[in-house]
Amino acid sequence: MKRRGFLGKVAGGAVAGAAGIAQAQDSKTAPAAAPAVDPNAPLVKTPAVVMAPQSDGVEVVWAVSRLARGHVEWKAEDGSSGTAGADRFGFVPQGDEILRVKLSGLKPGTAYQLRAITDSVDNKEHIEGPWKKFKTLNPNAKETQFVVWNDTHQNEETIKRLHAVTPTGDFLLWNGDTCNDWHQEDWLVPTLLHPAGQDISEGRPMLLTWGNHDVRGKWAFRVPEMIATPQGRPFYAFRSGPVAFICLHTGEDKPDNHPNFGGRVAFESLRREQAEWIKEVSARPEFRDAPYRVVFCHIPLRWTQEITEVGYDKGGYDAFSRFSRDAWHDALVAWKTQIVISGHTHSPASIAPNEKFPYAQLVGGGPRPEHATWTEGKADANALTFVMKNLEGKVVHEVTLKPLV
Protein backbone atom coordinates (compact mmCIF):
# COMPACT_ATOMS: atom_id res chain seq x y z
CA MET A 1 0.00 0.00 0.00
CA LYS A 2 1.32 3.40 -0.90
CA ARG A 3 2.04 5.64 2.07
CA ARG A 4 1.93 9.40 1.68
CA GLY A 5 2.57 12.27 4.03
CA PHE A 6 -0.76 13.81 4.91
CA LEU A 7 0.58 17.32 5.15
CA GLY A 8 0.49 17.76 1.39
CA LYS A 9 1.84 21.14 0.44
CA VAL A 10 3.00 21.91 3.97
CA ALA A 11 6.67 21.15 4.32
CA GLY A 12 7.85 18.76 7.03
CA GLY A 13 6.79 19.45 10.57
CA ALA A 14 6.20 17.22 13.54
CA VAL A 15 2.66 16.25 14.30
CA ALA A 16 1.64 17.82 17.57
CA GLY A 17 0.21 15.25 19.87
CA ALA A 18 1.00 12.07 17.96
CA ALA A 19 4.41 11.78 19.53
CA GLY A 20 2.87 12.10 22.96
CA ILE A 21 1.19 8.71 22.92
CA ALA A 22 3.28 6.29 24.91
CA GLN A 23 3.48 2.65 24.08
CA ALA A 24 0.78 1.58 26.46
CA GLN A 25 0.91 -2.17 26.74
CA ASP A 26 -2.55 -2.84 28.04
CA SER A 27 -5.66 -1.20 29.38
CA LYS A 28 -4.09 -0.61 32.77
CA THR A 29 -1.24 1.53 31.44
CA ALA A 30 -2.04 5.19 30.76
CA PRO A 31 -0.10 6.92 27.99
CA ALA A 32 2.04 9.99 28.58
CA ALA A 33 0.43 13.40 28.04
CA ALA A 34 0.63 14.99 24.62
CA PRO A 35 2.74 18.15 24.49
CA ALA A 36 0.99 21.50 24.89
CA VAL A 37 -0.13 23.20 21.69
CA ASP A 38 2.61 25.30 20.15
CA PRO A 39 1.31 28.57 18.62
CA ASN A 40 3.77 28.00 15.78
CA ALA A 41 2.69 24.39 15.27
CA PRO A 42 1.51 23.40 11.81
CA LEU A 43 -2.10 24.45 11.27
CA VAL A 44 -3.14 20.93 10.22
CA LYS A 45 -2.43 18.28 12.86
CA THR A 46 -3.73 15.03 11.37
CA PRO A 47 -4.56 13.35 8.07
CA ALA A 48 -8.05 13.88 6.69
CA VAL A 49 -9.72 10.77 8.12
CA VAL A 50 -12.38 9.31 5.83
CA MET A 51 -15.20 7.95 7.97
CA ALA A 52 -18.74 6.67 7.84
CA PRO A 53 -18.84 5.41 4.26
CA GLN A 54 -22.28 5.23 2.72
CA SER A 55 -23.55 4.52 -0.79
CA ASP A 56 -23.67 8.26 -1.57
CA GLY A 57 -20.76 9.74 0.38
CA VAL A 58 -18.42 9.81 3.35
CA GLU A 59 -17.60 12.22 6.17
CA VAL A 60 -14.12 13.67 6.51
CA VAL A 61 -12.68 14.66 9.89
CA TRP A 62 -9.33 16.28 10.63
CA ALA A 63 -7.70 18.26 13.43
CA VAL A 64 -6.23 21.75 13.43
CA SER A 65 -4.10 23.59 15.96
CA ARG A 66 -6.05 26.88 15.88
CA LEU A 67 -9.25 28.43 14.59
CA ALA A 68 -9.75 27.59 10.94
CA ARG A 69 -12.26 26.88 8.20
CA GLY A 70 -12.32 23.65 6.18
CA HIS A 71 -13.75 22.27 3.00
CA VAL A 72 -13.18 19.19 0.86
CA GLU A 73 -12.57 18.89 -2.87
CA TRP A 74 -13.40 15.65 -4.67
CA LYS A 75 -12.94 14.22 -8.14
CA ALA A 76 -13.89 11.00 -9.92
CA GLU A 77 -12.33 9.01 -12.73
CA ASP A 78 -15.12 10.07 -15.11
CA GLY A 79 -13.95 13.68 -14.84
CA SER A 80 -16.69 14.85 -12.49
CA SER A 81 -15.59 16.89 -9.49
CA GLY A 82 -16.96 19.11 -6.77
CA THR A 83 -16.53 20.85 -3.45
CA ALA A 84 -18.20 20.17 -0.10
CA GLY A 85 -18.04 22.90 2.47
CA ALA A 86 -21.33 23.65 4.18
CA ASP A 87 -22.63 22.43 7.50
CA ARG A 88 -26.27 21.83 8.38
CA PHE A 89 -26.64 25.38 9.72
CA GLY A 90 -25.27 27.18 6.69
CA PHE A 91 -21.74 27.65 7.95
CA VAL A 92 -18.56 26.68 6.22
CA PRO A 93 -17.23 23.97 8.62
CA GLN A 94 -14.97 25.67 11.17
CA GLY A 95 -13.43 25.04 14.56
CA ASP A 96 -10.33 25.51 16.67
CA GLU A 97 -9.62 21.79 17.03
CA ILE A 98 -11.80 19.65 14.73
CA LEU A 99 -13.04 20.22 11.18
CA ARG A 100 -15.74 17.94 9.75
CA VAL A 101 -17.08 17.93 6.20
CA LYS A 102 -19.80 15.63 4.91
CA LEU A 103 -19.75 14.59 1.26
CA SER A 104 -23.05 13.43 -0.20
CA GLY A 105 -24.67 13.02 -3.60
CA LEU A 106 -21.93 10.69 -4.85
CA LYS A 107 -22.53 7.50 -6.85
CA PRO A 108 -22.51 4.07 -5.15
CA GLY A 109 -19.52 1.75 -5.52
CA THR A 110 -17.48 4.44 -7.27
CA ALA A 111 -13.79 5.28 -6.88
CA TYR A 112 -13.08 8.90 -5.95
CA GLN A 113 -10.30 11.05 -4.57
CA LEU A 114 -10.65 13.83 -2.02
CA ARG A 115 -8.46 16.38 -0.33
CA ALA A 116 -9.02 18.59 2.70
CA ILE A 117 -8.49 22.34 2.34
CA THR A 118 -7.80 24.31 5.51
CA ASP A 119 -7.77 28.13 5.86
CA SER A 120 -6.66 29.81 9.07
CA VAL A 121 -9.14 32.32 10.50
CA ASP A 122 -6.83 35.22 9.59
CA ASN A 123 -6.52 33.87 6.02
CA LYS A 124 -2.74 33.89 6.35
CA GLU A 125 -2.48 30.12 5.85
CA HIS A 126 -4.09 28.02 3.15
CA ILE A 127 -3.27 24.32 3.33
CA GLU A 128 -4.16 21.91 0.55
CA GLY A 129 -3.92 18.33 1.78
CA PRO A 130 -2.82 15.44 -0.44
CA TRP A 131 -5.34 13.69 -2.68
CA LYS A 132 -6.62 10.56 -0.98
CA LYS A 133 -8.43 7.67 -2.68
CA PHE A 134 -11.74 6.32 -1.39
CA LYS A 135 -14.74 4.38 -2.64
CA THR A 136 -18.40 4.68 -1.75
CA LEU A 137 -20.24 1.57 -0.56
CA ASN A 138 -22.25 -0.42 -3.08
CA PRO A 139 -25.35 -2.13 -1.64
CA ASN A 140 -25.97 -3.86 -4.96
CA ALA A 141 -22.47 -5.25 -5.53
CA LYS A 142 -22.11 -9.02 -5.93
CA GLU A 143 -19.14 -9.06 -3.54
CA THR A 144 -17.68 -7.17 -0.60
CA GLN A 145 -14.42 -7.31 1.32
CA PHE A 146 -13.67 -5.55 4.61
CA VAL A 147 -11.29 -5.60 7.57
CA VAL A 148 -11.73 -5.47 11.34
CA TRP A 149 -9.50 -4.28 14.20
CA ASN A 150 -10.27 -4.20 17.92
CA ASP A 151 -8.74 -3.29 21.27
CA THR A 152 -5.70 -1.42 20.00
CA HIS A 153 -5.59 0.58 23.27
CA GLN A 154 -3.02 3.10 22.01
CA ASN A 155 -0.38 0.39 21.59
CA GLU A 156 1.87 2.05 19.00
CA GLU A 157 3.70 -1.06 17.86
CA THR A 158 0.45 -2.98 17.41
CA ILE A 159 -1.23 -0.17 15.47
CA LYS A 160 1.77 0.30 13.17
CA ARG A 161 1.98 -3.43 12.46
CA LEU A 162 -1.77 -3.78 11.97
CA HIS A 163 -1.73 -0.87 9.56
CA ALA A 164 1.17 -2.42 7.64
CA VAL A 165 -0.34 -5.90 7.24
CA THR A 166 -4.04 -5.06 6.83
CA PRO A 167 -5.15 -4.77 3.20
CA THR A 168 -7.38 -2.09 1.80
CA GLY A 169 -11.09 -2.84 1.62
CA ASP A 170 -14.61 -1.49 1.39
CA PHE A 171 -14.20 -0.39 5.02
CA LEU A 172 -12.18 -0.78 8.22
CA LEU A 173 -14.36 -1.50 11.23
CA TRP A 174 -12.47 -0.45 14.39
CA ASN A 175 -14.37 -2.52 16.90
CA GLY A 176 -13.80 -0.50 20.05
CA ASP A 177 -11.28 0.21 22.81
CA THR A 178 -9.14 2.65 20.89
CA CYS A 179 -7.82 4.05 24.18
CA ASN A 180 -6.97 3.42 27.81
CA ASP A 181 -9.68 5.79 29.16
CA TRP A 182 -9.88 9.50 28.38
CA HIS A 183 -8.29 11.02 31.45
CA GLN A 184 -6.69 13.79 29.39
CA GLU A 185 -8.43 15.83 26.74
CA ASP A 186 -5.36 16.07 24.50
CA TRP A 187 -5.22 12.29 24.05
CA LEU A 188 -8.37 12.35 21.91
CA VAL A 189 -7.06 13.78 18.64
CA PRO A 190 -3.87 11.73 18.23
CA THR A 191 -5.54 8.49 19.37
CA LEU A 192 -8.62 8.74 17.14
CA LEU A 193 -7.41 10.68 14.10
CA HIS A 194 -3.72 9.82 13.87
CA PRO A 195 -3.13 6.63 15.87
CA ALA A 196 0.56 5.77 16.16
CA GLY A 197 1.14 8.39 13.47
CA GLN A 198 -0.66 6.26 10.83
CA ASP A 199 -3.23 7.33 8.26
CA ILE A 200 -5.48 4.36 9.00
CA SER A 201 -8.35 5.34 6.68
CA GLU A 202 -6.12 5.34 3.61
CA GLY A 203 -7.71 2.92 1.16
CA ARG A 204 -10.36 1.80 3.66
CA PRO A 205 -12.90 4.28 5.06
CA MET A 206 -13.22 3.87 8.80
CA LEU A 207 -16.17 3.00 11.00
CA LEU A 208 -15.96 2.87 14.80
CA THR A 209 -17.99 0.96 17.31
CA TRP A 210 -17.63 2.21 20.87
CA GLY A 211 -15.79 0.08 23.42
CA ASN A 212 -16.10 0.35 27.18
CA HIS A 213 -12.75 2.14 27.41
CA ASP A 214 -13.86 4.61 24.72
CA VAL A 215 -16.61 5.78 27.07
CA ARG A 216 -14.45 5.95 30.18
CA GLY A 217 -12.79 9.00 31.72
CA LYS A 218 -13.96 12.56 32.10
CA TRP A 219 -13.26 13.52 28.45
CA ALA A 220 -15.02 10.52 26.84
CA PHE A 221 -18.08 12.66 26.06
CA ARG A 222 -16.01 14.45 23.37
CA VAL A 223 -15.41 11.34 21.22
CA PRO A 224 -18.58 11.96 19.13
CA GLU A 225 -17.13 15.32 18.01
CA MET A 226 -14.26 13.46 16.34
CA ILE A 227 -15.97 10.32 15.09
CA ALA A 228 -18.50 10.40 12.28
CA THR A 229 -20.99 7.54 11.92
CA PRO A 230 -23.42 6.83 9.07
CA GLN A 231 -26.51 8.00 10.93
CA GLY A 232 -24.91 10.31 13.50
CA ARG A 233 -25.49 7.89 16.38
CA PRO A 234 -23.17 5.27 17.97
CA PHE A 235 -25.43 2.54 16.55
CA TYR A 236 -25.99 2.29 12.81
CA ALA A 237 -26.68 -0.09 9.96
CA PHE A 238 -25.45 -0.31 6.39
CA ARG A 239 -25.28 -2.66 3.48
CA SER A 240 -22.14 -3.53 1.50
CA GLY A 241 -22.73 -5.95 -1.36
CA PRO A 242 -24.62 -9.03 -0.15
CA VAL A 243 -23.94 -8.36 3.56
CA ALA A 244 -26.13 -6.32 5.91
CA PHE A 245 -24.33 -4.96 8.96
CA ILE A 246 -25.84 -3.74 12.23
CA CYS A 247 -23.36 -2.00 14.52
CA LEU A 248 -24.28 -1.63 18.18
CA HIS A 249 -23.00 0.11 21.31
CA THR A 250 -22.71 -2.36 24.20
CA GLY A 251 -21.82 0.43 26.65
CA GLU A 252 -19.91 -0.29 29.84
CA ASP A 253 -18.98 -3.62 31.37
CA LYS A 254 -20.54 -2.76 34.71
CA PRO A 255 -23.92 -1.21 35.67
CA ASP A 256 -24.34 2.52 35.01
CA ASN A 257 -24.37 3.36 38.70
CA HIS A 258 -20.96 1.76 39.38
CA PRO A 259 -18.81 4.24 41.33
CA ASN A 260 -15.97 3.99 38.75
CA PHE A 261 -18.11 5.83 36.20
CA GLY A 262 -18.63 8.95 38.32
CA GLY A 263 -22.28 9.32 37.29
CA ARG A 264 -21.25 9.95 33.67
CA VAL A 265 -22.91 7.07 31.78
CA ALA A 266 -26.47 6.17 30.82
CA PHE A 267 -26.22 2.96 28.83
CA GLU A 268 -29.29 1.24 30.23
CA SER A 269 -31.52 3.60 28.24
CA LEU A 270 -29.24 3.46 25.17
CA ARG A 271 -29.50 -0.36 25.13
CA ARG A 272 -33.30 -0.15 25.32
CA GLU A 273 -33.36 2.38 22.49
CA GLN A 274 -31.18 0.11 20.36
CA ALA A 275 -33.51 -2.85 21.03
CA GLU A 276 -36.37 -0.93 19.44
CA TRP A 277 -34.15 0.36 16.64
CA ILE A 278 -32.92 -3.17 15.72
CA LYS A 279 -36.56 -4.18 15.14
CA GLU A 280 -37.15 -1.13 12.97
CA VAL A 281 -33.97 -1.30 10.88
CA SER A 282 -34.09 -5.07 10.36
CA ALA A 283 -37.56 -4.73 8.82
CA ARG A 284 -36.27 -2.49 6.02
CA PRO A 285 -36.02 -4.50 2.75
CA GLU A 286 -32.24 -4.11 2.30
CA PHE A 287 -31.66 -5.60 5.76
CA ARG A 288 -34.66 -7.96 5.94
CA ASP A 289 -33.76 -9.63 2.65
CA ALA A 290 -29.95 -9.54 2.85
CA PRO A 291 -28.15 -12.79 1.99
CA TYR A 292 -25.79 -12.38 4.99
CA ARG A 293 -26.50 -10.71 8.39
CA VAL A 294 -23.67 -9.56 10.63
CA VAL A 295 -23.57 -7.64 13.92
CA PHE A 296 -20.57 -5.71 15.19
CA CYS A 297 -20.39 -4.74 18.88
CA HIS A 298 -17.40 -4.31 21.16
CA ILE A 299 -18.38 -6.48 24.12
CA PRO A 300 -19.33 -10.01 23.02
CA LEU A 301 -22.91 -11.16 23.49
CA ARG A 302 -21.71 -14.68 24.29
CA TRP A 303 -18.64 -16.03 26.05
CA THR A 304 -16.93 -19.34 26.64
CA GLN A 305 -17.64 -19.28 30.40
CA GLU A 306 -20.72 -17.34 31.37
CA ILE A 307 -20.73 -16.70 35.09
CA THR A 308 -23.93 -15.40 36.66
CA GLU A 309 -22.53 -13.61 39.74
CA VAL A 310 -20.08 -11.01 38.41
CA GLY A 311 -19.32 -9.25 41.71
CA TYR A 312 -19.19 -5.70 40.35
CA ASP A 313 -18.45 -4.31 43.82
CA LYS A 314 -15.38 -6.56 44.10
CA GLY A 315 -13.64 -5.55 40.86
CA GLY A 316 -15.71 -7.83 38.64
CA TYR A 317 -16.74 -6.83 35.11
CA ASP A 318 -18.61 -8.36 32.20
CA ALA A 319 -16.64 -10.60 29.84
CA PHE A 320 -19.82 -10.67 27.78
CA SER A 321 -22.59 -8.09 27.90
CA ARG A 322 -25.51 -9.85 29.49
CA PHE A 323 -27.30 -6.48 29.76
CA SER A 324 -27.03 -6.02 25.98
CA ARG A 325 -27.95 -9.60 25.17
CA ASP A 326 -31.02 -9.50 27.41
CA ALA A 327 -32.14 -6.34 25.60
CA TRP A 328 -31.33 -7.38 22.01
CA HIS A 329 -31.40 -11.20 21.78
CA ASP A 330 -34.97 -11.61 20.56
CA ALA A 331 -34.64 -8.92 17.90
CA LEU A 332 -31.31 -10.34 16.71
CA VAL A 333 -32.74 -13.86 16.48
CA ALA A 334 -35.81 -12.55 14.63
CA TRP A 335 -33.48 -10.88 12.10
CA LYS A 336 -31.63 -14.23 11.72
CA THR A 337 -28.30 -12.71 12.78
CA GLN A 338 -25.64 -15.16 11.64
CA ILE A 339 -22.62 -13.88 13.54
CA VAL A 340 -21.64 -11.29 16.16
CA ILE A 341 -18.10 -9.89 15.80
CA SER A 342 -16.57 -8.44 18.99
CA GLY A 343 -13.41 -7.72 20.98
CA HIS A 344 -13.11 -6.78 24.67
CA THR A 345 -11.78 -10.00 26.23
CA HIS A 346 -8.28 -9.65 24.66
CA SER A 347 -8.51 -13.37 24.03
CA PRO A 348 -9.53 -14.59 20.55
CA ALA A 349 -12.47 -16.96 20.43
CA SER A 350 -14.89 -18.50 17.97
CA ILE A 351 -18.12 -19.83 19.44
CA ALA A 352 -20.47 -21.82 17.22
CA PRO A 353 -24.22 -21.20 17.15
CA ASN A 354 -26.44 -23.54 19.15
CA GLU A 355 -30.13 -24.02 19.75
CA LYS A 356 -30.36 -21.31 22.42
CA PHE A 357 -28.05 -18.87 20.64
CA PRO A 358 -28.45 -19.30 16.89
CA TYR A 359 -25.78 -16.67 16.12
CA ALA A 360 -22.05 -17.44 16.09
CA GLN A 361 -19.70 -15.25 18.15
CA LEU A 362 -16.26 -14.28 16.88
CA VAL A 363 -13.92 -12.37 19.23
CA GLY A 364 -10.62 -10.72 18.24
CA GLY A 365 -7.41 -10.44 20.29
CA GLY A 366 -5.78 -7.83 22.51
CA PRO A 367 -3.51 -4.78 22.43
CA ARG A 368 -0.08 -6.36 22.86
CA PRO A 369 1.55 -7.28 19.54
CA GLU A 370 1.71 -10.96 20.53
CA HIS A 371 -2.05 -10.99 21.21
CA ALA A 372 -3.27 -8.66 18.45
CA THR A 373 -5.38 -9.95 15.57
CA TRP A 374 -7.09 -8.55 12.52
CA THR A 375 -9.94 -10.11 10.61
CA GLU A 376 -10.76 -10.01 6.94
CA GLY A 377 -14.32 -10.62 5.76
CA LYS A 378 -15.11 -11.57 2.17
CA ALA A 379 -18.54 -12.28 0.72
CA ASP A 380 -19.84 -13.37 -2.64
CA ALA A 381 -22.91 -15.32 -3.76
CA ASN A 382 -21.53 -18.59 -2.36
CA ALA A 383 -20.18 -17.73 1.08
CA LEU A 384 -19.19 -15.13 3.64
CA THR A 385 -15.84 -16.00 5.20
CA PHE A 386 -14.03 -14.44 8.13
CA VAL A 387 -10.33 -15.12 8.50
CA MET A 388 -8.70 -13.88 11.71
CA LYS A 389 -4.92 -13.64 11.68
CA ASN A 390 -2.27 -12.58 14.19
CA LEU A 391 0.54 -10.16 13.35
CA GLU A 392 2.77 -13.03 12.21
CA GLY A 393 0.19 -13.94 9.57
CA LYS A 394 -0.94 -17.16 11.29
CA VAL A 395 -4.66 -17.94 10.98
CA VAL A 396 -6.20 -17.85 14.46
CA HIS A 397 -9.84 -18.50 13.55
CA GLU A 398 -11.81 -19.00 10.37
CA VAL A 399 -15.60 -18.98 9.96
CA THR A 400 -17.59 -19.65 6.80
CA LEU A 401 -21.29 -18.79 6.49
CA LYS A 402 -23.70 -19.75 3.76
CA PRO A 403 -26.21 -17.22 2.38
CA LEU A 404 -29.64 -17.18 4.03
CA VAL A 405 -31.42 -16.32 0.81
Ligand SMILES: [Fe+2]
Ligand atom coordinates in the same frame (compact mmCIF):
# COMPACT_ATOMS: atom_id res chain seq x y z
FE1 LIG B 1 -10.10 -3.78 25.53
